Amino acid sequence: MKHANDGQGDHLPVHIARILDNPHSDPTPRQLARLRDARSAAMRRFEQRAAENCGLQEKILLWAQRHTLLLKRGSAALGFAVVTGVGLMLVEGLMAETDAVDATVLSQDLPLDSLLEPHFSRGLHE
Structure with missing residues (x-):
């Protein structure tokens, strides 16, 4: 050219x-x-x-460009928050299950030696 x-x-x-x-x-x-x-x-x-001074069309285009970027960033932040929340819910569920097993074991009158066996907890999870 x-x-x-x-x-x-x-x-x-x-x-x-x-x-x-x-x-x-x-x-x-x-x-x-x-x-x-x-x-x-x-x-x-x-x-x-x-x-x-920029015209109305240019102002609208700049506004749309900025807010589209903010929408993308907001969506990414929301997705991260959802994934984090689900992870925390799963961890709390596992901790509640562990607490229930501990409470069951401690509420029974079992000798200490039986608690120390390697395969003792297998039957508790069922």
Whole structure:
């Protein structure tokens, strides 16, 4: 694509692509000057655009962009909270089961040696 400020037969984008693709070729002083001028012009346009008040359509688009991002982050946070809550419920269930087994064992009059057997708790879980 030819730039509006390019001279006849001078295609700046092609030259830039060729220079960037070939690390051994350095830009000419004319190309460096044109790149520097283009950067300065772009910065001036940016500063002018930043100083202008944005229109209603632009405000709506910015609002939608920000709130879509917040919605994504909120969904991720909600998902994390649900997974954490389910995990805590499972842990509490296991702890309640362990407490019930402990209460059952302690409420029976069993000798201490029978409690220390390796397979003693197998029958309690059934």
